[in-house]
Structures are given as structure tokens and as C-alpha cells.
Amino acid sequence: MTQTPYRPAGNRHHVVIVGAGFGGINAARALADANVDITIINRTNHFIFAPLLYQVATGLLSVGEIASSVRQILANQDNVRVVRGNVDEIDTANQIVTSSDDGVASQFAYDSLILAAGAGQSYFGNDHFAEFAPGLKTADDALEVRARILDAFEKAELATSAEERERLLTFVLVGAGPTGVELAGQIAELAHRAFSGGQYSFSPDQTRILLIDGMPQVLPPFGKRLGRKAQRELEKAGVTVILNAIVTNVDAESVTYKSTKTNEETTVFTTTKIWSAGVQASPLGKMVAEQAGVEAERNGKVPVNADLTVGELSNVFIVGDMMSRDRLPGVAQVAIQSGEYVGKVLKAQIADEVAPEQREPFSYFDKGSMAIVTRFNAVVKMGKVEIAGFLGWMMWLYVHVSFLTGLRNRTVTALTWVYNALSSKRYNLPTTSGQRHISSGTSEN
Template identity: 70%
Template sequence: MASSALRPDGNRHHVVIIGAGFGGVNAAQELADADVDITLINSTNHHLFPPLLYQVATGLMSAGEVTGDIRQMFAKQQNIRVVRGTVETIDIEGKTVTSVESGKESTFAYDSLIVAAGAGQSYFGNDHFAEFAPGLKTLDHAYEIRARLIAAFERAELAETPEEREEALTFVIVGAGPTGVELAGQVAEMAHRAFTSGRYSFSTEQSKIYLLDGAPQVLPPFGKRLGKKAQRELEKAGVTVVLNAMVTNVDADSVTYKDMKTEQESTIKTPTKIWSAGVAASPLGKQVAEQIGVEADRAGKVEVNPDLSVGDQPNVFIIGDMMNRDRLPGVAQVAIQSGAYVGKTIKDQIEHDIAPEDRAPFEYFDKGSMAIINRFNAVVKMGKVEITGFIGWLMWLGVHLSFLTGSRNRLVAANEWTINAFSRARHNLAVTEGQLPTANLEDGEK
């Protein structure tokens, strides 16, 4: 162990947690009353609620409702230290973690390590698409997408020909999973409802919204019935759903896709694209896997043991979106439950001297999947129970409110959703000069 490595004073077991997403936060909370010291390292100062990022991007919510300041979240927990930094190196043999913040490098020694750094957007080997089709994984992504959406309508306002306006009012979302479906529904609501009240000199209902996916249905994990229901509702809302469509190129002005049945290529002219077609685990997972000698799949997910430890390292855990175990989906509930499980596992080891070989395996309880299509309309799958429409929408609201951080965020979110349900108003559409995608605007439009 490096002599410069930092650890709390005293001899207590030191747990280092990388990432303050659902997994990392729940692990730390589970260890709140344990006889351990915790160092929680995160690249931002906030805990993020990713399932609602699309609402920030489309002006329904502000950043404050989908985030929580990490230090305030743990203000009453005495055994935790919060460190802001980007982890660059994990040394399994030396049992250290090295992070960098503002050019300063810090190394932390650990007794137990929880890697919960989450996942980013995957472009399936076409990373150059990201310049023209941002994903939606961070607040910065949400701000960028909001700016691109607003810029599209402003571009249409300045259009000199019908063709120019039609191109400006064309939007393409790639990926028909929950994020893509929810984004498509909200972009349609912006164009066909929120922006129709005379803000522009043209009809925003001219907008064309395309949802592309290589799969044969939308929302594949929800099953065929709910997938077809969601597709019908999207189409009624004005979204053109194109399935079996593999995107082959994305540039500043267009998206090209190939019909996987006919092999025919088609191009949609549009400056506004959003990518929600895949995820890639944090590269820290592969770094750990290579040192320990275990498998990482193409998406960077690491094969873990039944107790979520990695290989022959019983005190190194990978959880949430970064782990590959029983084909579990990359959803919030997996991260929450795996984080709490690992926190309890470490606590039992310290306080009850439970050996690694005696640990009970992690068992995931599937609480169901939900996706909101538009106002008053959602699809819910809970085991064999499938719910759609208004009841599904109410269930979606209740579940997402319960997971927001803090009573203030829940109150504000509930208020915003109520206003949106009964009016066309959207109160979070501000875009700054720094967020405007000026690279996609002509000089006269800046």
C-alpha cells in the first residue's frame, strides 16, 4: 500500500465507495450505523435521479428537483467523508483508489471497495455520433438537449422557405427504450401542445417527431402487448415510430438508417437528434476486471460472484449498472437493492464476523417497470400485471415522487406535474448563451 494513501484516523475498517448514484448512496446509507469509516468519491457535487432527466431536457422540471447535494444528504451521518473527484486508477494489489479534482491527485487506501460508477451512453462503436446526437445521462446532457430543442424552434422562426422550416421542425430520437419513449412523448407535447399558444409565427404542430429503433417493437422489456400499446399512443400523439431501423450514420444535418428487413437505406434531414439507444458501463469496471482476471462484456459490465464481489477479491464489489449478474437490467431498482445488499454484507462482516464463504447471495426483487408516454398516459408492468393509461400514469407519478431526494423536491415536482396536467405552461425552458448549439446555426441565426 502506498505510503501517501489517505485513510481516516484510527484503525476502523475503511470502505471506499466510488459513485454517488443509487447504488453508492444506498450502500453508504446502509453503513450509517456500522463500525466503519466511509469515503464516498463522486465526480460531481450532486446525487442525480436519471429517470427524470428527460423532464429537465423538455422543460417540465428544473435541475434542482432531480438532484440532491451529496454533503447535505449525509449531513447527519457521522462516519462518512464526501470527496469530489474523478477516479482514474484503482490498484487492486495495493488496495488504493486514486482520484483527480482541479489538477490535484489524491490516493485513498481501502479495506473494502464498492465500485458504483454507473454507466454512460453507448454509440456501439460510433462515438463520433455523439457530436450531433447527444445522449441523456447527465445534467449537462439535459441542458444541451433542451438548448437544441429550443434552437430548432427558433431556427424555424427564421426560416425563409417551407423546406427550411420543415427540416428545422424535424426531430429524431434514436432508441425506443423507456428514455426514448418518454423523450419522444414529451417532444411531441412541446410541439403539439405547449408551444401552440401563439409564441411563434408558424404552427408548431407542423413538427415531425421520429422514434427509431433496431428492435421489432418499442419497450422490448415490457412485452409485446404493452409495446404495441405504447406505440399506438405515441403515434396518436404525432410520433412516427420506425422499427427494425439500424442507424448507419449521423451527421450535422441528417440521420441515415437501414431497414433490417429490406436492407434499404433512408435518410431523415434534421439538425436535431437525441440518442438513447444503449449504455456502456464506466471503464473502471474493465480496469478492475483486468487486474482480477474476470470477464467484462462488450458493454463493460463485469461478471460478479453471487455476493457481488469480484473474482478472488471478497472485499471488492461492483454493483448497479456496472455488474453482470443473472442478466439483470440496468435500472434504478437493481442499483438500489445491490447497494443496500453490499452495505449490509460489509456491516455483517465487521460486526458479526461473517466469512465471505458464508454470505447469503444477492437476490433481486423485481418491483416492475414503468414508462410514461404523455400526459395522463403510462404503461406499467409488474410481474404478470400490466396496467396502462390514467391509472398507470398515477402509479408512475407516485413511484417517482417517492424516490426523489428530499421533501422539498417531492413537493415542487408534484406542483410542476399538476400545473402541466391542467395547463400548457412549462416553467423551465430557459437556455443560456453558453448552452446554445451555435455550431449548428448559421451566422445570421446566432
């Protein structure tokens, strides 16, 4: 039976937003008082504050402290409908989006479409690495990584040989961007502070943490000076930083990397590998690009026009990690600002204030970048201003608390950070048997 695509009752302009990350949420908010109906299609019912996933993965925060219901975030907007589903097809000629949820297909007719589906992990053509080295893009990823980390310590407790324990207590992180650096620092703190005091029969100081990257420095976007400072702090915390090296193989028991200077290959035996070395935009971008006569880039990002539309499709917008424009980085601020921009230009268009051909071009304002390296130590870059150490750490705390959604999340997270700074204890370390089975590869994904 042919399904009639959903369209809200009445004649209002219908905006369909695919994705409820920073881009999608901010686009919807910008349309709060516009004469439109909005349908948001998202794979889950929550918005996740992705920059803090690494803290869930290391037991500092719980998922509930960085995730909020999309419906609750937009509860004050009476022009929004939220539906859960994976978008399978976009027909730009007939302006229909098809999604599915647990095998049930749904169709949505749109007048304007905003693609804000973000990006996943890229393994640079080696997708089989994912089974052994998960990324850190979703709440499920964070829980799986946490289970793998904690499972390694539990198995090390029962290890019957020094070689087996060494393999279990060796953690390899691929990619020295903000996620890799922050995760390496937190695993070091977990091993040397949270697990100290005789909790295990072995010394957690036996833990080895390797951070591997093909670039000549950590945190390349932060510049050489802050990169060197971050590397020194990581090494002081017990992290081994391996630069100018590309990973050539990952399997259940090891990681092999090759020096880009000498071509020498080294194999590290480890059970726990985490990948943060690249991103691949949602395949929906390529799907739409082909229909618009535009060629997507190798990483799946789609070149967009000055008003963030695609090709000749003046009613299809791409924001955040899915778009390619002026070499903008894949950071939250780009998604936030591009989402807000699209919401505003649509609002003006629908109010007959600005025609599509008269839209002001999108302009990104760089508010800076920041990353925590270790406890009391962060690096911050705002234009030409570079800050490192305790002041950077305080700035990081303030900015990230302010961006969390909901008073409860802000309060609980701030108190957790203060407590953790003063104490070595962590209260978000429990894992379930289901998570443990996933971490060992014995459960279906």
C-alpha cells in the first residue's frame, strides 16, 4: 500500500530537520517564533553533548549528565514535532524524506530541508578496524569504550602471567586531536589516581597509555606552542606520545604502526584500542549531492553555497559536520552557528523579508578552541591569544558548563568536576554484563 507522506495540517511552510545535534537543535530554536511547522527526525530521542563523551567513557560523568531529551529542550516551541528514525532516502525532486524505526517506514513531505546528521568515525578505508578500535561519537560508543577500559583492569586482576597483564594494561589511542588528548589524559588519571590505594592486587602504575598520530604534533589546530605544552603534560602524566606514525593494522590483540620518517613498523600488543583519528560525514550528504549535481568530498562532506544550500537546490541546506565551506573545522561552534544561520534565513524568507537569492552569506565567527589535557591543565586558543595551565582549565570548565542543556545537568556536572578535582574517587564506573559482552565482541551490535 502506498504511504501518504506526512505533512502537518494547515498550509504552513514545513521544515524537516534531519539530526538533533548542535546544528539541528539550533536551527529549530532559530525558527521558534516563525510561521512554520518543524519535524525533527533523529536516530535517538536525545541530544548528546558530544565534547564530553570522553568523560562518560572514563567514568567521570554519566550519560544522563550530558544528554537531554530533544522534546524537553524544545518544550517551549509549539511548532516542533520530534520523531525517532534513521533516514534511509531523500528524494529532492519530490521533496520527500523516508525514514525507518524498528522496521517501520515513514515518509515526510517538506518545503525546506535541513541536513544536520553530523559525522561518524573514519578509518580511512580500513573499516574492519572498527570491530577492535571503536570510535567515540555517540552515547553507545562512550559506554562501550568505558566497558572495554574497565574490563581490561578486571581481567588484569586475574592475569596469570606478566605478559598477559602487560597486554591488558596497555591502552592505545589513535588520533591526537582533542578527543584523543583528553581521553589519554583521563585514562592516565583513572589508572594513577582513581585506581590507586590498593584497589587491585597489581599496581595501576603498570598501565601503559600510547597516543599515536601521523602529524608531527598533538592538537595541530592549536599551534606548535600549545601542542608542545600539551604533549609535555601528557608525558608527565605517563602517556607515551608517538608522532609521525600511521596505523597500518589493528586486530584483537595488537596495533601496528609505521613511522612516516623511517618506514619502520612497530607492533604493540594490547586488548584496548580507541580510534579518534578522522571523521566521515553522514552518507545522506552524498545522497543529496548526487541529486544536486555536486560532488561530495572523500570524507563525505558536501561543498555548499554561500547560503549553505546545495547546488541549485535552494530549499535544501547542509550544516555542521556534513558541510564543506571555507575549510571550516568540524567543531561544535560551526554546527551551532550554521544551524542558527539557516534558521534565521528561512524565517526571513517565510516572512517575505528576504528572497532566497538575496540571502546574506554565512559568516563563521571563530570563538576559539580548548581542550583539557590533565587535571588542572587545559589549553585554550582564541585568535592570537594562547592560554595553558590552570587558567585554561578554569576557562574550559566555565565554557562547557554554560553550554550544557538544563539547570540540573549544569549543576550536577559542575559539582562532579569540583569533587573530582579534590578527590580521586569516581562514581560512574559500573558496567553491566551486556556492556561487557559488547566490549569483548560477543554481542550483536
